[in-house]
Amino acid sequence: MDTAEKLPFHLRGNYAPVQEEITAFDLPVTGSIPPELNGLYVRNGANPKSGSSPHWFFGDGMVHGVRIENGQAKWYRNRWVRTTKLERNADATDPSTMMDRTASAANTHVLAHGGKLLALEEGHYPYFLTPELETAGWGNYDGRLQTAFTAHPKLCPETGELHFFGYGPMPPYLVYHVLDRAGNLVHSAEITVPGPTMMHDFMITRDHAIFMDLPVVFDLQAAMRGDAPLHWDESYGARIGILPRRGTNAQVRWFEIDPCYVFHPLNSYVDGSKVICDVGRHAYMWRDSMNDFPPSYLWRWEFDLATGGFSERQLDDASHAFPRVDDRVSGLRHRYGWAVQPRGEGDMLSASASVVVRYDLATGAKSTHDFGPHAEPGEFVFAEASASAREDEGCALGFVYDRSRNASDLVILDAARPEAAPLARIALPQRVPHGFHGSWVRAHELE
Ligand SMILES: [Fe+2]
Numbered sequence: 001m002d003t004a005e006k007l008p009f010h011l012r013g014n015y016a017p018v019q020e021e022i023t024a025f026d027l028p029v030t031g032s033i034p035p036e037l038n039g040l041y042v043r044n045g046a047n048p049k050s051g052s053s054p055h056w057f058f059g060d061g062m063v064h065g066v067r068i069e070n071g072q073a074k075w076y077r078n079r080w081v082r083t084t085k086l087e088r089n090a091d092a093t094d095p096s097t098m099m100d101r102t103a104s105a106a107n108t109h110v111l112a113h114g115g116k117l118l119a120l121e122e123g124h125y126p127y128f129l130t131p132e133l134e135t136a137g138w139g140n141y142d143g144r145l146q147t148a149f150t151a152h153p154k155l156c157p158e159t160g161e162l163h164f165f166g167y168g169p170m171p172p173y174l175v176y177h178v179l180d181r182a183g184n185l186v187h188s189a190e191i192t193v194p195g196p197t198m199m200h201d202f203m204i205t206r207d208h209a210i211f212m213d214l215p216v217v218f219d220l221q222a223a224m225r226g227d228a229p230l231h232w233d234e235s236y237g238a239r240i241g242i243l244p245r246r247g248t249n250a251q252v253r254w255f256e257i258d259p260c261y262v263f264h265p266l267n268s269y270v271d272g273s274k275v276i277c278d279v280g281r282h283a284y285m286w287r288d289s290m291n292d293f294p295p296s297y298l299w300r301w302e303f304d305l306a307t308g309g310f311s312e313r314q315l316d317d318a319s320h321a322f323p324r325v326d327d328r329v330s331g332l333r334h335r336y337g338w339a340v341q342p343r344g345e346g347d348m349l350s351a352s353a354s355v356v357v358r359y360d361l362a363t364g365a366k367s368t369h370d371f372g373p374h375a376e377p378g379e380f381v382f383a384e385a386s387a388s389a390r391e392d393e394g395c396a397l398g399f400v401y402d403r404s405r406n407a408s409d410l411v412i413l414d415a416a417r418p419e420a421a422p423l424a425r426i427a428l429p430q431r432v433p434h435g436f437h438g439s440w441v442r443a444h445e446l447e
Contacts, residue, residue, distance in 0.1 A: 010046070010056035014376055014401040014408075015434050017047040017059065021080065024429040027066070027073035031424040033412060034395060035071040036385050039442040040131065041397055041410060042066075043378065044110040044119060045435015049086060055290065058092035060085065061107030061119055064399070064432045065133050066410050069443070073410070073426040081106035081119045081127050082135035093229075101125045101148060102138045108151035109437040112445040113162045114183025120151040122200065123168070131446040141185035147175045151437070152201035152264075157328045163209055163245065165191075167199045169218035169229075174199065176209055178246055189248045191241065196220075198230050203268040203277055204245065204331040210268055210277065211241040211252075215259050216285050232287040234259050242275055242303060255303050255310045261285035263296065266323035266359075269333040273306035278315070278337065278361065280323050295319030298337070298359065316366070318342075321353060322379035322437070326391050335362045335391050336415075338380050343370070356380050356396065358418045367418045371411075374404040376434065382415060383440040392416045395423065397440065399432045408432040 009015060046059030053059040061081040067074040080086055085103040090096065097103040104124030111118055117129040126149045128136040139145075147166025154163045160181030167174045173196050178187035191211060196218035203210040215236040223229035238259045241252040263285075266278040280296035298316040303309075320339035329335075340353035356377050358367045371377055380398035382391075396413045410426040 010059075011052060014403070014431060015056065017049075017051060017062075017433055018078070018430055019051070020430065021078055022076065022429050024076045025074065027076055027429070028427045029073055029424055030427070031412075031422060033068055033071045033073065033424045033426070034385065037068050037383055037395065037412075038070070039383070039440060040065050040067050040446060041381070041383075041438065041440055042110050042117070042133070043399060043432075043435055043438025044081075044107055045433060046105065046107040047080065047433060047435075049080060050089065054091070054093060057107075058105060059107060061105055061121065061127075062433075062435075063110050063119060063129065063133050064428075064435070066426060066428070076428055077133045078430070078432070079129075079133040079135070081129070083124075083127055083138070093223075098123065101140070104138070107436065109439075111153070111155070111439040112441045113153070113155060114179065114181065115445070115447065116183060117441065117446075120149060120153070122151045123148050125149055141179075141183075144185045144188070145177070146188075147172070147177075149177075150199070150202070153179075154202070154204040154330055155327065156204065156206075157330055157332070158206065161245075163202075163204050165199065165202060165211070167197070169196045169220055169223075173197065174211065174213075176211070176243075176247075187246045191243075191249050191252060193241075195236060197236070200263045201265055203265045205268050205270045205275060206331055207245060207270055208242050208268075208275060209245055209247070210275065211243075212262055212265075213239045213241060213254075214261050216261055228286070228290045230286055230290065232261075232284050232292075234284075240277075240301070240303065242305070253305065253308075255308075257301070257310060257312070259284070264321075264323050266298065266337045266339075267325045267330060267334045269329075269331060271333070273304055275303045275305060276333075277301040277303070278323075278334075280320060280339075281314075296321065298323070298339070315361075315364075316359070318357075320357065324379065324381050326382045326384060326394075327440075328384060329391060336360060336382075338382060338396055340377050340380065341368070353377055356398070356413065356418060358392075358396070358415070369413055369418045369420075369422075371400050374402050376401040376403065377411070378432075378434055379437055380413070381438060381440050398438075399428075399435075401431065401434065406431055
């Protein structure tokens with residue numbers, strides 16, 4: 001048996017970390033990059049500096065970025081996020097790492113807000129990066145941020161506010177926060193939940209913040225015994241809390257739902273008296289162990305604020321991962337959603353995706369781009385052709401690993417015709433390991 005086969009999935013194949021930080025200029029392009037694309041595609045992921053980590057989610061964060069301008073791929077850079085955890089070479093499960101809010105893995109997401117690039121991981125403070133992906137330091141908003149900072153904040157395209165939350169295994173279990181357009185912390189409100197739920201993501205609409213209080217919970221005693229710190233507990237129940245933006249605990253309306261888990265919603269919006277949430281729903285999560293990871297399917301939840309009614313239905317029979325919408329419709333009615341899917345059925349974490357899918361929620365149609373038998377695409381994000389462009393007028397872009405070449409490209413698809421040959425393929429100077437989330441950061445957001 002090949003020794004590589006004995007490694008857990010997150011340390012082999014294209015999940016294995018890379019050890020070199022590279023800067024490369026004027027990358028080779030096949031096809032043509034739309035000249036209107038001017039910005040930075042950047043994506044975060046776990047890349048343990050020691051070469052090993054006990055779980056895929058725990059490795060040190062490394063960002064990979066490609067700067068695009070005037071139809072050219074100006075540069076590629078990959079950089080570890082230089083956190084206090086990295087400096088100390090500390091383990092993510094070490095209690096000192098969990099207690100120190102600067103000791104982030106900083107590995108989950110990277111996005112721009114208030115003129116800064118934020119590298120995020122849900123248990124700690126944000127780290128700020130320069131436009132060239134060097135680490136500028138951590139922040140806690142003049143000491144006012146007293147909780148962790150989720151890796152999935154929501155940027156309102158209308159107000160420029162960044163809505164986010166902090167959760168953790170010790171009270172307060174959940175606190176809702178808002179940054180104004182300039183990045184000042186202007187609202188914090190504790191939200192009461194029954195226990196230490198693991199809340200990976202949340203939603204906003206134009207009017208609401210929406211929290212998912214679902215039955216994956218921390219078990220501190222198990223953690224102290226060295227067992228999995230998180231597990232499925234159906235007796236915890238499942239409920240969705242909807243409150244006005246910048247609201248408080250007293251204003252939350254809770255809706256009981258069937259137990260399930262959602263790592264990633266696609267988007268949510270208001271439709272009359274209803275709040276519509278399109279989410280990636282797992283039937284359960286980590287029931288037997290933290291390797292017990294059933295696939296997620298696109299579901300629609302409808303909450304009627306007038307009647308208190310709730311209904312849900314599955315929108316797609318095929319599993320998916322990494323659902324995204326055009327950033328300009330975050331919290332507003334979306335027509336399209338982007339995700340990746342396997343060619344057949346399977347576990348989306350350990351059996352890699354093959355296909356990028358564009359859902360048309362207006363018609364129910366699905367368009368797919370199959371990258372072929374050797375290709376493994378990661379998350380794809382939308383980049384609009386102009387500020388006034390339609391939701392399908394632009395590109396979808398993401399990293400695609402090719403097993404046959406042991407190499408990665410940044411691939412740009414036409415958002416209007418995802419099934420067509422890519423508009424451009426940018427060849428990267430090294431393999432980009434499979435990671436988590438990233439962003440298309442427009443040039444003006446880097447200034
Ligand atoms: Fe995530």
